[in-house]
Amino acid sequence: MVKAVIIDDERNSRDIIALMLEKYCPFVEIAAMATDCNDGIARIREHQPQLVFLDLEMPDGTGFDILTALQEEMNFEAIFVTAFEKKFLQIIRLSEVELILKPVDKESLLQAVTTVVGRVEEKKVTQRYQVLMENFNSLQSNQWRVIISDTDFRERVVLLGDIEYFESADDKAVFHLRDGGILPAAGTFRYYLELFSGLRFYQLNNSQIVRLSAVVRVSGDGTRVILQSGSMLELSERRKKDLLTRLHHEH
Amino acid sequence: MKRILLLMFLCCCTAAITFATNGSALPDTLTIEPSTAPVAIDLRAYTGTLEDATGNLSIDAVTQLPFYTNNQLFHAAPRNNSKPNNCWIKLNIKNPGNTNASWLLFTGWHDFMYWYEQAPGKVPNLLMQTGLMLDRGGVERWNNYGLITDIPPHDTRTFYLHIINKSFNENPFEPTLYNSAAFVKFQSAQVEGYRRESVVILVLLGMLLVILGISLINYIQLPDRSYLYFAIYVLGLILFFALRLESKPYQLSFFHRWPMLKYYWDIPGLLFCFYLMYLLFGNAFLNLKERYPFMERIFTWVAAVVGGLIIICIYLIAMEQYHLPTIIYGYVYFGTLVPLLAIFIALARRSQHHPLVKFFLFGSVCLYLACLGSFLIHVRPLGLVGALGELSAPTILLIGGILLQAFFVLAGLSYRNKLVHLERTRTQEMLIKQLNKNKELQRKLNEQLEELVKEQTTEILRKKQELEEQRKIQLETEYVKKLTEIELKAIRAQINPHFIFNCLNSIQLFVMQRDFEFAQKYLSDFSYLIRKTLDFSRRNFISLADEITYLNTYLGLEKMRFENRMEYEVVVDPEIATAELEIPAMLLQPYVENAVKHGMTNPKQALGKLSIRFTQIEPDMLECIVEDNGIGITRARALRSLPKHHQSSGMEISQNRADLLNKMYNTEIQIEIIDKALEAECNAGTVIRILIPQL
Numbered sequence: 001m002v003k004a005v006i007i008d009d010e011r012n013s014r015d016i017i018a019l020m021l022e023k024y025c026p027f028v029e030i031a032a033m034a035t036d037c038n039d040g041i042a043r044i045r046e047h048q049p050q051l052v053f054l055d056l057e058m059p060d061g062t063g064f065d066i067l068t069a070l071q072e073e074m075n076f077e078a079i080f081v082t083a084f085e086k087k088f089l090q091i092i093r094l095s096e097v098e099l100i101l102k103p104v105d106k107e108s109l110l111q112a113v114t115t116v117v118g119r120v121e122e123k124k125v126t127q128r129y130q131v132l133m134e135n136f137n138s139l140q141s142n143q144w145r146v147i148i149s150d151t152d153f154r155e156r157v158v159l160l161g162d163i164e165y166f167e168s169a170d171d172k173a174v175f176h177l178r179d180g181g182i183l184p185a186a187g188t189f190r191y192y193l194e195l196f197s198g199l200r201f202y203q204l205n206n207s208q209i210v211r212l213s214a215v216v217r218v219s220g221d222g223t224r225v226i227l228q229s230g231s232m233l234e235l236s237e238r239r240k241k242d243l244l245t246r247l248h249h250e251h
Numbered sequence: 252m253k254r255i256l257l258l259m260f261l262c263c264c265t266a267a268i269t270f271a272t273n274g275s276a277l278p279d280t281l282t283i284e285p286s287t288a289p290v291a292i293d294l295r296a297y298t299g300t301l302e303d304a305t306g307n308l309s310i311d312a313v314t315q316l317p318f319y320t321n322n323q324l325f326h327a328a329p330r331n332n333s334k335p336n337n338c339w340i341k342l343n344i345k346n347p348g349n350t351n352a353s354w355l356l357f358t359g360w361h362d363f364m365y366w367y368e369q370a371p372g373k374v375p376n377l378l379m380q381t382g383l384m385l386d387r388g389g390v391e392r393w394n395n396y397g398l399i400t401d402i403p404p405h406d407t408r409t410f411y412l413h414i415i416n417k418s419f420n421e422n423p424f425e426p427t428l429y430n431s432a433a434f435v436k437f438q439s440a441q442v443e444g445y446r447r448e449s450v451v452i453l454v455l456l457g458m459l460l461v462i463l464g465i466s467l468i469n470y471i472q473l474p475d476r477s478y479l480y481f482a483i484y485v486l487g488l489i490l491f492f493a494l495r496l497e498s499k500p501y502q503l504s505f506f507h508r509w510p511m512l513k514y515y516w517d518i519p520g521l522l523f524c525f526y527l528m529y530l531l532f533g534n535a536f537l538n539l540k541e542r543y544p545f546m547e548r549i550f551t552w553v554a555a556v557v558g559g560l561i562i563i564c565i566y567l568i569a570m571e572q573y574h575l576p577t578i579i580y581g582y583v584y585f586g587t588l589v590p591l592l593a594i595f596i597a598l599a600r601r602s603q604h605h606p607l608v609k610f611f612l613f614g615s616v617c618l619y620l621a622c623l624g625s626f627l628i629h630v631r632p633l634g635l636v637g638a639l640g641e642l643s644a645p646t647i648l649l650i651g652g653i654l655l656q657a658f659f660v661l662a663g664l665s666y667r668n669k670l671v672h673l674e675r676t677r678t679q680e681m682l683i684k685q686l687n688k689n690k691e692l693q694r695k696l697n698e699q700l701e702e703l704v705k706e707q708t709t710e711i712l713r714k715k716q717e718l719e720e721q722r723k724i725q726l727e728t729e730y731v732k733k734l735t736e737i738e739l740k741a742i743r744a745q746i747n748p749h750f751i752f753n754c755l756n757s758i759q760l761f762v763m764q765r766d767f768e769f770a771q772k773y774l775s776d777f778s779y780l781i782r783k784t785l786d787f788s789r790r791n792f793i794s795l796a797d798e799i800t801y802l803n804t805y806l807g808l809e810k811m812r813f814e815n816r817m818e819y820e821v822v823v824d825p826e827i828a829t830a831e832l833e834i835p836a837m838l839l840q841p842y843v844e845n846a847v848k849h850g851m852t853n854p855k856q857a858l859g860k861l862s863i864r865f866t867q868i869e870p871d872m873l874e875c876i877v878e879d880n881g882i883g884i885t886r887a888r889a890l891r892s893l894p895k896h897h898q899s900s901g902m903e904i905s906q907n908r909a910d911l912l913n914k915m916y917n918t919e920i921q922i923e924i925i926d927k928a929l930e931a932e933c934n935a936g937t938v939i940r941i942l943i944p945q946l
Binding site for chain 2: 010015016020101103104
């Protein structure tokens with residue numbers, strides 16, 4: 001059995017998660033429920049759960065506050081439950097922390113719980129919550145870090161600003177870093193394409209996505225893009241104008 | 252036919268007259284006695300004459316013809332015959348003495364003379380031929396005019412002399428027989444007589460040569476057309492007067508090898524010098540083209556006509572029609588007398604403005620008067636028409652006139668030179684001045700231009716900047732407007748997604764709990780709210796009634812969410828016609844939402860209380876107060892645990908909402924946010940006072 005604590009200020013939300021866990025995840029035992037941050041921290045300390053369902057916003061703080069408070073004694077996995085917090089979604093996803101959107105549906109709940117339970121069982125040391133906190137506290141998105149599982153499913157923490165570009169190789173993403181390093185990821189190209197949307201990355205062609213600030217210039221004929229490292233990437237004809245506009249805004 | 256009859260009649264008449272006048276008996280034979288003393292015998296009484304009207308008679312034919320005494324043929328002074336003279340004279344001379352009689356016959360200076368001698372019963376033979384036009388010898392040729400008349404002792408000889416003078420003007424014609432001594436005397440008299448004229452001509456020629464030289468030298472030094480014309484004019488005169496020497500007996504001459512020249516350069520020479528060249532010279536000298544264009548045209552035209560006449564005259568002379576050029580000249584002379592005077596007067600009137608005219612005029616008048624005087628002198632011996640040909644016979648008067656004129660003209664030319672020089676100096680000075688002025692002007696212009704360019708550049712830059720600024724402003728305005736619209740739409744649409752999903756979550760819960768009735772109620776309210784939200788977000792204004800219904804529904808849902816931990820009331824002043832009164836759509840929603848949110852977070856208050864009141868405080872002002880009993884906006888802000896950059900912008904936007912709305916709809920909505928906690932410690936909550944002016 002996996003011990004879980006639910007922290008949410010709305011009763012309806014707590015009830016539905018409890019109800020759904022009872023129904024679809026019988027292996028999860030709900031140890032306690034809390035209505036705000038302070039209550040939540042107390043409950044966690046009390047019950048030492050392996051799994052915590054965390055609401056993002058509560059009257060006396062946020063889910064992040066709870067994580068920060070428990071950073072030293074962190075021996076549980078968190079699943080964020082939120083209605084709509086676009087801003088935090090990306091940060092949470094970048095750190096590969098699980099997230100369920102309200103209204104909660106069976107599949108996403110199951111998928112999140114399964115993943116987290118797997119992690120609990122693996123007992124691997126993880127940096128993801130630390131990364132999450134750091135991202136949460138830093139102002140600029142290029143100082144954010146991303147957790148990328150490599151082909152051996154090892155956790156790699158990469159600063160977004162260190163990624164020069166990534167490309168598709170057999171549907172998997174391969175990252176090219178600023179220092180020349182190459183990081184083949186376990187995730188698909190498409191997954192990272194979605195993850196990085198809105199982060200000032202730009203899709204040059206069908207299989208390559210570049211960080212805009214890494215672009216030095218576009219070649220005279222407009223068919224190539226020259227990067228800081230000196231690499232030259234192909235630029236698809238129809239994106240040239242768009243890219244130039246984006247670059248203009250970027251600089 | 253008539254003409255022939257007339258001609259015959261005329262011939263008869265002439266013949267009759269000839270008979271009547273020449274009808275005297277044949278002249279006697281002259282008997283001469285040898286004598287050592289000078290003897291000159293007038294032969295008029297002994298000379299038989301025959302006029303050769305056809306000009307075809309040969310000596311053989313003439314011997315057969317009768318000769319008559321006709322004294323009218325002879326004349327002691329030059330005479331105009333009004334026709335060419337072609338005549339024969341016949342002399343019978345008997346020498347009764349024992350010695351050979353050697354006499355000399357002199358008849359005058361004629362053009363062609365053929366001297367035949369006939370012994371009795373023999374054929375006449377040509378002893379001698381001479382004449383002004385025939386003899387090309389030097390000064391010795393003049394001796395040939397004494398025709399040798401040798402008669403052996405006790406013998407008689409008949410002499411025939413054929414004389415042809417093609418020119419109408421004939422030199423004196425008197426047959427005189429001289430013995431040797433008498434002829435020597437006669438000769439020396441002739442030499443003396445013509446020497447005076449010859450010397451005068453030679454002096455004139457010398458002076459003209461000097462003038463020619465001066466003119467040419469001047470022309471070379473200063474290529475002024477008038478010098479050239481003057482030189483040609485003087486050259487023409489030199490030629491003309493040199494040819495005049497040809498007919499001065501016993502005098503040196505220059506052109507005796509070409510006797511015809513003196514005819515060719517007689518009338519044509521006069522026309523050339525006194526008309527053609529003179530006009531051309533006048534044109535150039537007075538610079539008439541610029542000063543007196545009308546006169547210039549006259550001069551040019553007349554010169555052209557004269558040129559044509561010269562050619563005609565030369566042609567006529569070549570045809571041996573010597574009298575015709577004289578007639579032409581007569582017409583020209585008389586025809587131009589008055590016009591010339593008119594021209595002189597016209598020029599004289601201009602002389603004040605043009606000092607050169609004076610010189611030209613004085614010279615011309617001198618020549619004019621000299622010509623006239625010379626003509627008058629000749630009229631007496633030659634008659635009116637005959638004098639014409641001798642117009643320029645070098646009388647002292649004419650020569651004086653010509654020289655005076657030449658000197659005037661030379662002086663004029665010098666003066667002209669001076670003028671030209673002065674003009675040039677002045678022009679140069681002016682040029683230098685102008686150059687300096689130009690330089691100055693250029694410098695000024697350059698400066699001005701530079702200034703202008705500078706100004707223009709500045710202006711252009713300024714304009715450019717202005718334009719850019721304008722563009723910027725325009726863009727900004729547009730951008731701001733668009734942004735406002737988008738923001739507003741976003742704000743409006745921002746019926747908090749959090750709320751929506753929480754609602755859905757609640758519904759899901761009720762469904763799962765099988766509380767279907769509640770789920771149904773919740774769902775229908777939620778649907779209404781979403782529908783209204785969608786509807787309002789498309790509209791700018793909605794009625795107050797709609798807004799109130801909307802708020803009620805919204806608050807109802809929130810109340811359900813918060814498990815009745817909150818209470819709310821919506822109070823509307825009964826005076827307000829809620830259905831008619833319009834307010835901006837979704838104006839209150841964010842404040843209400845905020846009030847709910849903060850009202851629920853006051854730990855001191857178990858029950859969140861929310862009230863919304865609408866009051867008509869002034870006829871055109873609607874007041875709306877949203878009040879909660881929460882922790883107050885100041886503390887709420889302080890309490891926010893999210894880092895600044897993660898805070899939801901909803902609050903900030905709501906602060907600017909009034910500005911945005913006012914900008915969008917040109918209204919003057921005022922929003923006042925009062926934290927009750929700040930007024931008194933015991934109080935809690937936030938009051939939002941919105942003043943909506945009614946249009």
